Amino acid sequence: MATGIGDPVPPRARLFRFPTVERYGIVWAFNGEEPLFELPELPYPDDELVVRRSMLDEMPVEPWLVQAHTMDLQHLSLPHEFELAEDPNDSVRVGRYSVGFDLRARLRGDADFDVRVDIHGTNIFWQTGTLDGRWFFWIAPLAIPGPGRSRATFVFGARREEGEDTVAAEAFLDRAFSVMMDLFNDDTPVLGTIRFRPGLLTRSDRALDRYLQYVRDYPRANPAADFLV
Numbered sequence: 001m002a003t004g005i006g007d008p009v010p011p012r013a014r015l016f017r018f019p020t021v022e023r024y025g026i027v028w029a030f031n032g033e034e035p036l037f038e039l040p041e042l043p044y045p046d047d048e049l050v051v052r053r054s055m056l057d058e059m060p061v062e063p064w065l066v067q068a069h070t071m072d073l074q075h076l077s078l079p080h081e082f083e084l085a086e087d088p089n090d091s092v093r094v095g096r097y098s099v100g101f102d103l104r105a106r107l108r109g110d111a112d113f114d115v116r117v118d119i120h121g122t123n124i125f126w127q128t129g130t131l132d133g134r135w136f137f138w139i140a141p142l143a144i145p146g147p148g149r150s151r152a153t154f155v156f157g158a159r160r161e162e163g164e165d166t167v168a169a170e171a172f173l174d175r176a177f178s179v180m181m182d183l184f185n186d187d188t189p190v191l192g193t194i195r196f197r198p199g200l201l202t203r204s205d206r207a208l209d210r211y212l213q214y215v216r217d218y219p220r221a222n223p224a225a226d227f228l229v
């Protein structure tokens with residue numbers, strides 16, 4: 001290390017090191033000294049996967065609020081118009097560092113979903129399962145570029161099938177991207193408008209209620225805390 005002006009470096013000067021791991025073509029950093037949980041594993045090795053990534057523009061909403069919309073299970077059958085094969089409320093799971101549910105549904109008479117949806121921490125959307133009977137994954141970590149903002153990276157892919165050529169695998173990924181972006185476009189007009197106040201949830205919001213409690217209980221880490229007054 002050196003100082004720009006040439007002064008000796010103070011002996012206690014240290015940059016904070018975030019724990020990081022490189023997976024699926026992106027670098028994941030944990031906001032804290034030690035990760036509270038490991039990044040989940042996909043069920044297939046990397047060399048069997050066809051993977052794509054895309055990064056979105058910043059959105060005027062914090063990551064935990066985007067994930068609150070994920071746990072708003074009413075919205076699956078309202079803006080998204082899923083025909084639910086079973087009530088996702090029955091599969092809601094709340095852990096210390098993740099929440100989630102299962103979704104078996106048909107989307108607009110066209111796409112069959114049988115997926116497991118999980119939120120890890122408060123900003124990682126992790127969906128695995130089948131679309132039209134074929135296994136795929138859709139992972140969306142949300143970075144927080146500043147207060148009140150988030151920026152999503154989509155990492156998605158499928159398992160290359162026996163004897164399948166690249167064109168066919170890519171065609172399936174085109175399909176998955178199109179279906180998921182349609183869902184995302186349903187949500188975009190709403191995401192920046194979410195405001196919560198106590199006492200406004202209804203009976204159908206019970207999964208959301210559990211998520212909000214999960215966020216309240218979630219450990220906070222601020223590596224700069226010692227420098228803030």
Ligand SMILES: [Fe+2]
Binds near residue numbers: 075080
């Ligand atoms: Fe949505």
